[in-house]
Amino acid sequence: MSVDTRLEEPDVDGLGEVDETAFARLTEPHRRELHVHCYRMLGSFEDAEDTVQETFLRAWRRRETFEGRSTFRAWLYRIATNASLDLLDKRRPEPATGGEVRWLQPYPDRLLDELPAGDADEPEAVAVARETIELAYLVALQHLAPRPRAVLVLRDVLGWPAKEVADLLGDSVNSVNSALQRARAGLREHLPAERQDWTGSEPDAATRELLRRFTVATEATDVDALATMLRDDVRSSMPPTPGVRVGRDAVVADWVSDGFAEITGLRGVPTSVNRQPAIAFYLWQEDERAHLPLTLDVLRISRGEITEVVIFDADQFPRLGLPARLPADGAE
Structure with missing residues (x-):
């Protein structure tokens, strides 16, 4: 479901006087896009939820500081970016290494569809373009240090001018431009070569x-x-389980060692997350007389071959809107 992008800007003179209900009406239409922004910064759906809540709390407490020099939307993005950086500083002071992101979580396409609809060149549309929300991009981002990561997301994903990014980070334009070049190089190092x-x-x-x-x-x-x-x-890979298996033989051997070949009673349900095809697998449980959630396999496909499989645990099913159980074949 799309929402109208023609969001009214608040009355600058009256923002400090609005009550909490009125303020919530101003901020709520931006919730989903801010959540995606924080998710991109953090790689975790749950951490993004916490950070959006923190963003709205900070915005409410600092509402009198909004002076209209930027849009209300940009003001919220500034707060959300700083809240994300603060969380990274506390929880994950070091970026990911070795190609794995153990805190990675999927983002359901049904929630991405809630984002504002607009022209392809508008920031909201660019911010959720397939190339900037797929898991491979998220993993590559998590390998960048937090501040260069913020610079890259603000400049290359949201299209902010270097001066605005510099103001947000309390840095110079030259430093921002230098950080952007380093971040781009780091991103290329960790992205799949065949993304196109x-x-x-x-x-x-x-x-x-x-x-x-x-x-x-x-x-x-x-x-x-x-x-x-x-x-x-x-x-x-199987976040949060450590390790990345690379190569057909290694991947197959890992599946076999985990006892995959001995499993019986699987059923798959197609879905999509991060604008990628995914299959939710359920396992038959005799005592429940139903198939219960097992894993979510998210695939990356290039030129007719599977190039990556990211497997998530069943605890991700509820937020993805997947059924809690599947009845026996032929059951009502």
């Missing part, structure tokens, strides 16, 4: 067939069939 070939949330017929085959092979725990769909240099 990545298949997004509206797969073509060939991709849909690949997803169908992947689902069928997984339900049958057919390791050999799954192996034929993986690219030679496929990557697999």
Whole structure:
């Protein structure tokens, strides 16, 4: 569901006098885009929720400082960025290393669809473009130090001028431009080389067939069939479990060692997160007479092959809007 982007700017002279209910009416339309911004900075859906709440609390306490020199939206983004940096300083003072992000969580497409609709060149639309919300991009961002990460997101994702970013961070324009160049280089180092070939949330017929085959092979725990769909240099991870497996043989061996081939009673439900195709898998539990959540497999596909599988635990199902259980086949 899209919402109207024509959000009214508050009356600068009266903002300090508004009550909490009126202030909430001004801030609430920006909640989802601020949540995505914080999520991009932090890589965690839960941390983003906490940070948006902190953002609104700080905005309410500092409402008299809004003087109209920027838009109300930009003022909120400033607060959200600083709140994100403060959280990173407290919880994760060091960026991710080794290609893994153990705190990574998926973002459901159904919530991304709540963002303001607009022209493709408008900041709101650019901010949720597929290339800046996919998991590979999130992982690469988490490998940047917090301040360069903020510079890159504000400049390259939101399109802020260097002067505004410098003002927000209390730095010089030259320092911001230098940080941006370093951040871009760091991002390229961690991004997949074939991003332009990545298949997004509206797969073509060939991709849909690949997803169908992947689902069928997984339900049958057919390791050999799954192996034929993986690219030679496929990557697999299971946040928050440590480690990234790289290469078809390593990935398949890891699945086998985890006992995947011995599982029976799997069912897959197609979905999408981070503008990527995903399959929610459920496992039959005899005592419940139902299939219960097991894992969410998020796929990256390039040129007809699976190039990455990120597997999340069943605790992610509720926020993704997935069923809590699936009845037995043929049951009402």
